Amino acid sequence: MNTIPLSHILMVSTALFFIGMYGLFTRRNMITMLMAIELMLNSVNINFVAFNKYLYPDKLDGMFFAIFIITIAAAEAAVAIAIIINLYRNHQSIDVEDATELKF
Amino acid sequence: MNASAVIFYVISLGILTAGLLAVTSRKIFRSAIWLLFSLVGIAALYFWMQVEFIAAVQIIVYVGGIVVLIIFSIFLTQQSGKEMPQPSVTRIIFSILAVLFGTFFTGYLVNQYFPNRTVSRPFTVSVAEIGTQMLSTTEHGYILPFEVVSMLLLAAMIGCIVIAMKNTKNISAPQNPPQH
Amino acid sequence: MPNYAYIIWIPLLPLATFVLLGLFGRRYLKTSSGFMGTVSLLVSVVLSFVAAKQYFIVDGKLNGAYRKITAFKYVWLEFSPHLSIDMDITIDPISVMMLVVVSFVSLMVHIFSLGYMKGEERFATYYAFLSLFTFSMLALVLSGNIFQVYIFWELVGVSSFLLIGYYYDRPSAVAASKKAFIVTRFADLGFLIGILLLGFYGGTLDISLLIERLTSLQSPQFLGMAAAGFLGVSALTWALTLVFIGGAGKSAMFPLHIWLPDAMEGPTPVSALIHAATMVVAGVYLVARLFPIFSVDAAALQIVTWTGAFSALLAAVIACTQTDIKRVLAYSTMSQIGYMMFALGVSKQGGENGLGYMASMFHLFTHAFFKSLLFLGAGAVIHMVHSNEMKDMGGLRKLMPVTHIAFLIACLAIAGIPPFAGFFSKEEILLAAWHANKMVYAIALFTAMLTAFYMFRLYFSIFWNKEADPPHSHHGEGTFSMKLPLVLLSICAVGVGFLPFATWVTADGLPLETHTDILFSLAPVSLTLMAIFLAASLYKKQNDKPAKFAAMSGGLYHAAFKKFYIDEVYIFITKKIIFPLIGQPIAWIDKYIVDGCINLLANSTAKISIGIKDIQSGKVQGYALYFFGGIAALAVLFIYLWK
Amino acid sequence: MNLSLLILLPLITALAVLFCSGLKQVRAVALIGSVLQLAASFFLLKQYCQARAAGDHSPMLFEFSQPAFAPLHINYHVGVDGISIAMILLTAFVVVSGILVSWTMEKLSKEFFFLLLLLSLGAYGFFISLDLFTLFFFLEIAVIPKFLLIGIWGTGKKEYSAMKLALMLMAGSALVFVGLMGIYFTTGSFDIMQISQMHLPVSMQKIFFPFAFIGFGIFAALFPFHTWVPDGHASAPTAASMFLAGISMKLGGYGCLRVATFLMPDAAHAYSWIIILLATIAIIYGAFATMMQTDLKYINAYSSVSHCGFVILGIGMLTQTSINGAVLQMVSHGLMTALFFSAIGMIYSRTHTRMVAQLGGLLKVMPFISTVFVIAGLCSLGLPGFSGFVAEMTVFIGSWQNPDGWYRLATILACASIVVTAVYILRAAGKTVMGPLPNNYIGLTDANWTEKVAAVLLISGVVVIGVAPFLINQLIVPATENIMQQVGKAIILK
Amino acid sequence: MLTDFFILLRQELVLTAIIFLLLFMKLGKERTNESILIFVNLLLFINFVYGFFCNTEGILFSEMFHTSKLIVLEKNILNLAFLIISLQSYTWLKTHKQVAEFYMLLLSTLLGMFFMISSGNLLMFYLGLELSSIPLAAAANFDLSKRQSSEAAMKFIISSAFSSALLLLGISFVYGATGTLVFSELPAQLNQSPLQVFAFILLLSGFAFKISVVPFHLWTADVYEGAPVAVTAYLSVVSKAAVLFVFVSALYTVFKPLAETWYYMLVILSLLTIITGNLFALRQNNIKRFFAFSSIAQVGFILVGISGSSQPGSASVIYFILIYVFSNLAAFGVVSLVSALTAKENISDYKAFYTHNPLLSWVLTIALFSLAGVPPAAGFFGKFFLLMAGAAKGHYVFIAVAALNMVISFYYYLRVVKAIFMDSNEQPIEKLMIPALPKLALYICVIGILITGMASCVYDYIYSVSTGF
Secondary structure (H helix, E strand, O other): OOOOOHHHHHHHHHHHHHHHHHHHHHOOEHHHHHHHHHHHHHHHHHHHHHHHHHOOOOOOHHHHHHHHHHHHHHHHHHHHHHHHHHHHHHHOOOEOOOOOOOOO | OOHHHHHHHHHHHHHHHHHHHHHHOOEHHHHHHHHHHHHHHHHHHHHHOOOHHHHHHHHHHHHHHHHHHHHHHHHHHOOOOOEOOOOOHHHHHHHHHHHHHHHHHHHHHHHHHOOOOOOOOOOOOOHHHHHHHHOOOOOOOOHHHHHHHHHHHHHHHHHHHHHHOOOOOOOOOOOOOOOO | OOOOHHHHHHHHHHHHHHHHHHHHHHHHOOOOHHHHHHHHHHHHHHHHHHHHHHHHHHHOEEOOEEOOEEEEEEEEEEOOOOOEEEEEEEEOHHHHHHHHHHHHHHHHHHHHHHHHOOOOOOHHHHHHHHHHHHHHHHHHHHOOEHHHHHHHHHHHHHHHHHHHOOOOOOHHHHHHHHHHHHHHHHHHHHHHHHHHHHHHHHOOOEHHHHHHHHHOOOOHHHHHHHHOEEOOEEHHHHHHHHHHHHHHHHOOOOOOOOHHHHHHHOOHHHHHHHHHHOHHHHHHHHHHHOHHHHHOOHHHHHHHHHHHHHHHHHHHHHHOOOOEHHHHHHHHHHHHHHHHHHHHHOOOOOHHHHHHHHHHHHHHHHHHHHHHHHHHHHHHHHHHHOOOEHHHOOOOOOOOHHHHHHHHHHHHHHHOOOOOHHHHHHHHHHHHHHHHOHHHHHHHHHHHHHHHHHHHHHHHHHHOOOOOOHHHHHHOOOOHHHHHHHHHHHHHHHHHHHOOHHHHOOOOOOOOOOOOOHHHHHHHHHHHHHHHHHHHHHHOOOOOHHHHHHHHHOHHHHHHHOHHHHHHHHHHHHHHHHHHHHHHHHHHHHHHHHHHHHHHHHHHHHHHHHHOHHHOOOOHHHHHHHHHHHHHHHHHHHHHHOO | OOOHHHHHHHHHHHHHHHOOOHHHHHHHHHHHHHHHHHHHHHHHHHHHHHHHHOOOOOOOEEEEEEEOOHHHOOEEEEEEOHHHHHHHHHHHHHHHHHHHHOOOOOOOHHHHHHHHHHHHHHHHHHHHEOEHHHHHHHHHHOHHHHHHHHHHHOOOOHHHHHHHHHHHHHHHHHHHHHHHHHHHHHHOOOEHHHHHHOOOOHHHHHHHHHHHHHHHHHHOOOOOOOOHHHHHHHHOOHHHHHHHHHHHHHHHHHHHHHHHHHHOHHHHHHHHHHHHHHHHHHHHHHHHHHHOOOEHHHHHHHHHHHHHHHHHHHHHHOOHHHHHHHHHHHHHHHHHHHHHHHHHHHHHHHHOOOEHHHOOOHHHHOHHHHHHHHHHHHHHOOOOOOHHHHHHHHHHHHHHOOOOHHHHHHHHHHHHHHHHHHHHHHHHHHHHOOOOOOHHHOOOOOOOHHHHHHHHHHHHHHHHHHHOHHHHHHHHHHHHHHHHHHHHHHHHHO | OHHHHHHHOHHHHHHHHHHHHHHHHHHOOOOOHHHHHHHHHHHHHHHHHHOOOOOOOEEEOOOOEEEOHHHHHHHHHHHHHHHHHHHHOHHHHOOOOOHHHHHHHHHHHHHHHHHHHHEOEHHHHHHHHHHHHHHHHHHHOOOOOOHHHHHHHHHHHHHHHHHHHHHHHHHHHHHHHHOOOEOOOHHHHOOOOHHHHHHHHHHHHHHHHHOOOOOOOHHHHHHHHHOOHHHHHHHHHHHHHHHHHHHHHHHHHHOHHHHHHHHHHHHHHHHHHHHHHHHHHHOOOEHHHHHHHHHHHHHHHHHHHHHOOOHHHHHHHHHHHHHHHHHHHHHHHHHHHHHHHHOOOEHHHHOOHHHOOHHHHHHHHHHHHHHHOOOOOHHHHHHHHHHHHHHOOOOHHHHHHHHHHHHHHHHHHHHHHHHHHOOOOOOOOOOOOOOHHHHHHHHHHHHHHHHHHHOHHHHHHHHHHOOOO
């Protein structure tokens, strides 16, 4: 693994981040949007871990940040899904285009 | 190019392919599965980077928790076999433009800033060390964030219960978050 | 230094009357107001006579010339250290002369009105206004500061406005009062700008000082003013011309005369006072006041001369055709003032050449008496027949003997038949014109003839012509208070011509030798007599000769009858040019362009607001796209473009 | 005298009004308060004259300064000179008569009087402020009551007018704000007297003078930002119209003088041709626009545009006399237009129309009101004996002293407006109070005692200035000399 | 160490204690809503008062937590705002089923804000931010059966997750570029290199999202409209204020090396924000949505003040926020009463509101005037000082545009006033019975509006504790 430069790992995470973003922009199903967000968060995690390992191995800042991100992602997902379920009860749909009563 | 490098590229390819499929597949259940693969791939990447603890957390929380949660909620809200509707063409065009711009722009900046850096020093993390630091109040201690996150989880749990619990018994109450 | 401070009471007494009657008259002094006004004015008259006697006979002279005395001075409004409006009492021959004329005629009118206006609802208001006018006019003639003149100039204007509009519920009276005010106001604009010019270049507003500075050809003020110019005309000429425009407006000179005939809508005594004897001659007085300055500027004097001469002629021609007796008198007033004007115009400062000045003042003096007499007589007639039209009159000589005699005297006086007052003054004017300009003389002579004609046309139409209708007879000729002024004024109309006027009032204060030249008088008197006989033949008996005569003169009669369409020209200018071409476009611009821009600003803001509402589409993915778009834009802008 | 009293009195009165109930109590309290204000103003005048007579020649008297928001160099700094005192007296007169005229305001009387008093508070505060911040504060305080007064108690298209007025005035104060910022950051002070001692760099003046001048100019109906005036005045209830035209427009003129010209004399010189151009247009254009109006209030409103043009003209000409004239014109116009509006209000409350064409012959049934109307009109057309004449003539004479030929032309054009003024005033008066009386107006009553007192109060002001202008001249001249010193410095520097 | 711990963390500890107290109450026997509400408000009052004691400075946990007089003041402002909101929502919560849960959620977000304000490194900042937003999303859904409420919550959580992902990307780049997350160490490492600027922009977008800066604001109106009034008030006042506090200190201390860059960014963003906020607010009919856009415009003005980057600038921002708390909450107090008692939320419903509810009308009017920046309301002072701070940099065109935009804002505020006082309505809102607690809240707000501006000591104190460069 010594031969793989940091930038390559970063490229992967960047690509993953924007793949996630693409998903967020285009999926009309709220749950899949949530999945896209998870991908984005994961890509950031890769960044943190890679930076910590490659550049600043003295402290564990990046590692801990990644751990906390994972935790928070979970909490966020939980609340989001609760909200989506409630929305589903009210709207009978989880298509994001159906939930556009509030506008202009 | 040695084996490690080959493994890295394989894993990366897997992550990206699975991710791409996860956000493009027309069937929601397949999407979820591709997401699962992508997350597992990321765990593999962590293993490859020799940060086993993170990899483990990744598998436990994401694969074991979030994806399961998502799949449950899919069952709750949707017939899994149905194809998902497509967004409008303009939305897709703009999204692609935005994403391509983002990818290349960020990639360019990153490449410019971190040119060909490789590992300079050995980096080993023991689980014990992580645990000690996590609950330490001294220098480099993470007790405060740890407690804050626990409050967050408590609040999230309360929120989920209130929202999801309506007349009927709630099914999707969060089962996963690890309490302290 | 003799003490003339008491003169201040002459204007102040009427002012006090005005304030008293204005505030309380309507409620508390309704019947006694006339008496109060008359008595207080009587005091003023007595004081005026005392002052005149003291000035002319006792101690006015210094080194053989009448001097100018400033009896009172108060800095009323100081614009800057040099320019201030002072409230002055200036005593010099013309002001004392005017003091006597104004107060006396005003008193006559006050007395006459006691009977004439009896029973009017706004009796007290009437006297209040009369007092206001008398005050303003007296203060005007006493002014020693040109801005003070302007102030009282405006005040007499407004008194005139108020009195013309006295019968406020008559639309014609309202219109006439408006017209009088606006036309004179327009002229006053000229006066005002003239004052600004004089004040700026002269460095003072004090008339004596102005005269001193602007008549000495070496003074810096004079040089500065002569050097400055606009459109090739020197500032001095501009200033004097503009001041003259002011005077012309007040004195109803062509082309600003149109208000005067309409002003006859006011009560007849008012016409006698304001529109015959006093206010309308203010223009002449103004020019006379500034005459030393005028005398150094030939161009301005030319304007004065020709305006006066033309107005005299024009008015006389028109007067021959009018049928409303007050209008005839009004045009005759205009004509006579024209006389006074051109007499000033042909005059020079000082010595023998100053004959015109003296003549003008003399005519002003005599005219005041006989013209007010004419108006009061006409008033008495109108009071009797309740009409202004000649056709409703005729044969009144038996019903109103006193009026008849008084009127006849006045007619003779105005026609210039010796030995009546008008003869002497008119004679001097003609003489002055003869010496200065033959053309003017010719016009003057012709006008004199016309004057006699139309005056006797008037006289015969009223008192002879057809027989009086019986219904009029029950009225009687009027109260004692109406007859008394007629008698007194008749005496004046006969007698004042014999006063040694030339020794009192001259341009330079030095007495002037005058002598009646029989040979010179021959032409005008004989022409006048011819005109009287012509009038008698046409109008003494009812016949169809006037109609034939009118038909013979063709278009001229008709044009004169229509007052040469000057009113129509004014109406055209105001109604067809100023209102639709200036007023309405401005109102339109204000509404649709200036205001429109403001509204457009508001409306376009609202439009934009609606136009951009789609950004807030309600779709959360769209929001995310904008979000990322914002980041991208900022990133590109600040990383690459902002350097 | 403690000048803060002038702020406290209206404030206390306004608060007291809130605790009253019923029209009778409210109006009594308001009247007492406003009469006290009038008394205080006269007391101030007396003390001022005494101090001046005693030889106190400092530019501002009764100064009081108290730091507030010290880090931002803001002080509560008050003081008066002759101009301020004239303005304060004007305000006091208009306030008393405004309250008297609204004696029978049944609708929401408490709120009405409260807002009137608040407005007067703003005006007093504005005129005594020597600190730009407090000046601006009071300027804005005076805006909102106007909006509410017009919007709630107004007539016609009141909402539109109220909104337009409020927005345009706010735009004006926004511009003023930018000007103040410029001054503050160039000099580091908000204190007018301090700033006048430092000389602002000419380049800065040239940038910020337009902001300040146009900003205040909007308040003073500067062409082409005058369109709030007609609509606002026409829709406002009588007292509000009086306040608006009588006081509020004066805030603008005073600001133009005290802030823009006094603090930035170089720029005032540099831009005077624009100011004069706009002022001349306003005078002529306002006069002609007035001529075409058919509604009495619009007539007076447009004539206000024209008359306020004289204020701007006087300031723009930058001679001692012209500035004197501008101040005189402010006072005179304030009294006169308030009088005019009160007369219009009295007529309207009886006939329920303001259209000239529908009125006529009112002199017969309401001689007092008609007389007031005619007096106001005569004052407006600049008749000697009333204040309008004194003010206008001073402006003319002063303007003429500016040696520039074009400025002279502007002066002549401005003079010409007196003819147009006569036309529209006499048209209005002729149609309204003269002529035959329509049958439906036969039973109408004349003014009651409150209206009479109000009118007499204003008339007495107008007449006193008109008959004895030397009184007010003595008051104003030392103050304008002070301003001219400042302006004079600028000429030397040029 | 231990005493330090209790003293420095005292506000957070009290909040935590209250949360757990509520949790145990909920787990214990059933209580009536009224008793819970009174009890909670009492606790909150104690919490608020307690904040004023032991005003010390210090650092804990290796700079993860630090506090100073300024920070205590900021927390006190948030406490006050929370107390007022709590008093105001009495009417709405009285009939709600999950009162204790509502308070637990909101209090944990407040706790998150406290940690965020006190944070000394990016991790704590991030955690505080998440703690202050995730429970809030749940709270936004508290009108459980209302479709709009859940839609609002959905939009909020998805938008905020997206924004926090971008924020995290930015943090990761900062970390990668500098190797530290600690605020005090960052300035030395920062420079104008493209990646750092990009990272900063990503971070800025995270802040901007929270305080609704255009173009990151689009969630705001929808969420404000759909959420319960109490949550809307909370979002528009407390959550915004907290992030603004952090934003100011972050810009002034951490990102000082990038000052030139962010100055121009703020100029652009503030103008965009003011103009967009104003233009959208112009045509709103729903009063909550209206306040959303008006608060967006207000934030634009705050950015103008921040851009001044001087001590008066930061003092003005905090001063303005204090005023904004009073003004906006006074308005929301009325809106929440009307909404709870009549379920009417449109501006057109407020037509002729004055006929039956003079008190509420005046409160709303004063609040609107304060928001519009009209004296004597405090908003005038606030806005004046903000713009003044912005003008200190000498870009007067920028200030002029901002000042002229106040005119537009004036229009829409006055539109509401017009509806209240001038428009006619066949069925105006009936006379509303105002319970004691909301009334108290209204009085507090009105007094605050009238006093804060006039009493210059408030500003002087804020100035003395704030910093700038």
